Structure formats: structure tokens, C-alpha cells
Amino acid sequence: MSYHAQRRARQDAERARSRAFWHQVAHSLRGIPNELLPFSAVQHLHPASERYSGVKPIPIQQIVGSVDRYRDFDHYFLPRASHTLERWIGIRQAGLEGKELPPIQVYKVGELYFVKDGHHRVSVARNAGQKFIDAEIIELSVTVPPDSDDSVKDLIIKGEYADFLERTNLNRVRPDHYPIIFTVTGRYDVLLDHIATRQYYLGLKFGREVPWEEAVGSWYDRLYKRVVDESREHGVLKRFPGRTEADLYLWIMDHRYYLTQRYGQDVGSERAAVDFAQHHAPTLPVRAWQRALTLWRGGKTHG
Known part of the structure; x- marks a missing residue:
């Protein structure tokens, strides 16, 4: 034998x-x-x-x-x-x-x-x-667990996400919050700036000192979740293969600022989302190619 x-x-x-x-x-x-x-x-x-x-x-x-x-x-x-x-x-x-x-x-x-x-x-x-x-x-x-198809880069991004959750207490403030995952590193610091700005303007609006966690909840409800919900309603993510809702949130917020400066008044997040998709999404053939290339490489389409 x-x-x-x-x-x-x-x-x-x-x-x-x-x-x-x-x-x-x-x-x-x-x-x-x-x-x-x-x-x-x-x-x-x-x-x-x-x-x-x-x-x-x-x-x-x-x-x-x-x-x-x-x-x-x-x-x-x-x-x-x-x-x-x-x-x-x-x-x-x-x-x-x-x-x-x-x-x-x-x-x-x-x-x-x-x-x-x-x-x-x-x-x-x-x-x-x-x-x-x-x-x-x-x-x-770990706060943010890995997935079986994660790369080292994905783990770095998830580590940044874990830091963001620790600094915001978002898991406790909004336990059922949408996942906030980017496709590039270094973006959670921008979200922290958004929350700090929200805290400042809420303080001016209410005439009092606004606690950090109150600002976190307000940012999530009035900005992040609203943009994501509107993007889902209009199918925006499908027009950006390989990207995430967190990526879209930052792009749409930047585009909202651009449109507001252009028209002299706040255009709102929904209009910004629709306009951004109309003017910045890849064409249908390019989207099909990007999605096919992502799948062929074994990557994530995120939508």
C-alpha cells in the first residue's frame, strides 16, 4: 500500500x-x-x-x-x-x-x-x-469584517472605515446605517470634515453648542442617507460600474456645490444627483465594457 x-x-x-x-x-x-x-x-x-x-x-x-x-x-x-x-x-x-x-x-x-x-x-x-x-x-x-474576495487594498479601506466608525460612534448613533465603503483610500477624512461642518452650521441655527454625536446623526439622516436614497431612486449607481454609494455621495455633494455656485442658490441633493449622472456617467458602451472588464478580472461591480 x-x-x-x-x-x-x-x-x-x-x-x-x-x-x-x-x-x-x-x-x-x-x-x-x-x-x-x-x-x-x-x-x-x-x-x-x-x-x-x-x-x-x-x-x-x-x-x-x-x-x-x-x-x-x-x-x-x-x-x-x-x-x-x-x-x-x-x-x-x-x-x-x-x-x-x-x-x-x-x-x-x-x-x-x-x-x-x-x-x-x-x-x-x-x-x-x-x-x-x-x-x-x-x-x-474586528468592527468591519473582511470578505472572501477582498484584496489588501480593500482591507486598508475597511481599516479606515473602522477608524471612522470609532471616531463617529455611527454604529451606536444609527445602528442600522447603510454601509459606507469607498473604492479608494483617504476618503473618510472628507466625511469627518462634512460632519464637522454640519456641527458648525447646526450650532449657528440652534444658537447652542451641538454635541458631536448629534451632528453625526444629523449628517447621516439629512445628507448621507438622503443622497443615497435619491441615488437609488434614480438608479444612479448602475451608471458608474465598479463604484460605491459612498463614492457617489462625495461626487454628488461636490457637484451640488458646483451647481449652487453656478445658479446662485442651493439646487438640492436630488437635482445634483440626477444632473451628475446625466453629465458625468460613462456612455452605455463604456459602462458595458467597464462592467465586463471588472467581472473578467474577478472584481466587484458594486451595483
């Missing part, structure tokens, strides 16, 4: 290595990364705490990253480096011979997992079509 198991394990390893090569070719042609997420990127999400959750079976499809070996395996946990194959063959052979393997060790962030120990066991199990694997879990608490 040992000889046959070793022979089959070697054949499986060679096939897995070949699949990894062709995956790399396909990803290179599409201009998208083909690596596991590095666990270090999770630090952008500012984990608040960690706890030991014991040993449990976890879905292999939700294992998306690695603590220190994210370059040795591709996005599908196929072996990329030749020096890993002998270890891969040994793990596969042990499984074929019915030997029990110890649980892997992972960090859990949201509903996703990052491997601390056991990369080859994950790779072999996934390659064999296994759906679950036993894992010793350390769970990290």
Missing part, C-alpha cells in the same frame, strides 16, 4: 503543481493577483481582541490567507514553489494510508480564516475536494 500511496501522492502533487502554473498564467493575463492574503494585512482592520475558540471543523473555502507562507501557495491553495512538493507528497500519502493528521491552526477574522500552521494539509485537502478540515481556532474581533 505504501508504494502505491506514494506513487499516487506524487502524481497528485504534479497535477496540483501544473494546475497552479496554469492558474498563474490565467491570473497574469487578467491582471489580478493570485496569492493568498497575508495575515499582516488584517492589522489594518485594527483587531480589538482575540480569544481561543477550541478545535472545530471549518469550511476550507473560507480559508483565504496565511500568516507567513502566502507566497508558497496560490489563491486556490495550490503549491507554487517546488521546494514545498515533498512535504505536500508526504501529507497526501499519509491521508491515502488512512493516517490521522492533527488539526491545523488558524486565525478567524469575521467568517474567514488565515492559516498559522498546516498549509500543506489545507492544500492537500482542498485539492482532494474535501469541504471541511479540523482547525484549532484563535478568533480576532
Whole structure:
């Protein structure tokens, strides 16, 4: 049995290595990364705490990253480096011979997992079509959890979002608020400026000092949510493939200021949203191309 198991394990390893090569070719042609997420990127999400959750079976499809070996395996946990194959063959052979393997060790962030120990066991199990694997879990608490298709850039943006939520207490002020996710970094500081401006003008209007959280709630209700609701009503987001409602909010607010300066009076957010879509949205053929390109690259269309 040992000889046959070793022979089959070697054949499986060679096939897995070949699949990894062709995956790399396909990803290179599409201009998208083909690596596991590095666990270090999770630090952008500012984990608040960690706890030991014991040993449990976890879905292999939700294992998306690695603590220190994210370059040795591709996005599908196929072996990329030749020096890993002998270890891969040994793990596969042990499984074929019915030997029990110890649980892997992972960090859990949201509903996703990052491997601390056991990369080859994950790779072999996934390659064999296994759906679950036993894992010793350390769970990290984050305000904004990652998604399975997130890139490092997405995690940086979500970390900025977590900072924004902490500085505004929006989760407590408006627990059911719309998600506020941008497609570029550095935009939450602009939102903080909007809230500070709102606080200033509310103070003038009411003749009193307006608490920060009151200004946050007013900004969300009267500005952000209103713009998003009006954009949804007029289908504005569909005309900007690959963008988000948060992106639109800032564009529309800037456009509202421009129109107000042009006409000498406040035109309102709804008119600004409609006018912005009419004059700045890509043409239909361009939108179709952008959406197709985003999907071909495995990206997010956001609408």
C-alpha cells in the first residue's frame, strides 16, 4: 500500500503543481493577483481582541490567507514553489494510508480564516475536494469584517472605515446605517470634515453648542442617507460600474456645490444627483465594457 500511496501522492502533487502554473498564467493575463492574503494585512482592520475558540471543523473555502507562507501557495491553495512538493507528497500519502493528521491552526477574522500552521494539509485537502478540515481556532474581533474576495487594498479601506466608525460612534448613533465603503483610500477624512461642518452650521441655527454625536446623526439622516436614497431612486449607481454609494455621495455633494455656485442658490441633493449622472456617467458602451472588464478580472461591480 505504501508504494502505491506514494506513487499516487506524487502524481497528485504534479497535477496540483501544473494546475497552479496554469492558474498563474490565467491570473497574469487578467491582471489580478493570485496569492493568498497575508495575515499582516488584517492589522489594518485594527483587531480589538482575540480569544481561543477550541478545535472545530471549518469550511476550507473560507480559508483565504496565511500568516507567513502566502507566497508558497496560490489563491486556490495550490503549491507554487517546488521546494514545498515533498512535504505536500508526504501529507497526501499519509491521508491515502488512512493516517490521522492533527488539526491545523488558524486565525478567524469575521467568517474567514488565515492559516498559522498546516498549509500543506489545507492544500492537500482542498485539492482532494474535501469541504471541511479540523482547525484549532484563535478568533480576532474586528468592527468591519473582511470578505472572501477582498484584496489588501480593500482591507486598508475597511481599516479606515473602522477608524471612522470609532471616531463617529455611527454604529451606536444609527445602528442600522447603510454601509459606507469607498473604492479608494483617504476618503473618510472628507466625511469627518462634512460632519464637522454640519456641527458648525447646526450650532449657528440652534444658537447652542451641538454635541458631536448629534451632528453625526444629523449628517447621516439629512445628507448621507438622503443622497443615497435619491441615488437609488434614480438608479444612479448602475451608471458608474465598479463604484460605491459612498463614492457617489462625495461626487454628488461636490457637484451640488458646483451647481449652487453656478445658479446662485442651493439646487438640492436630488437635482445634483440626477444632473451628475446625466453629465458625468460613462456612455452605455463604456459602462458595458467597464462592467465586463471588472467581472473578467474577478472584481466587484458594486451595483
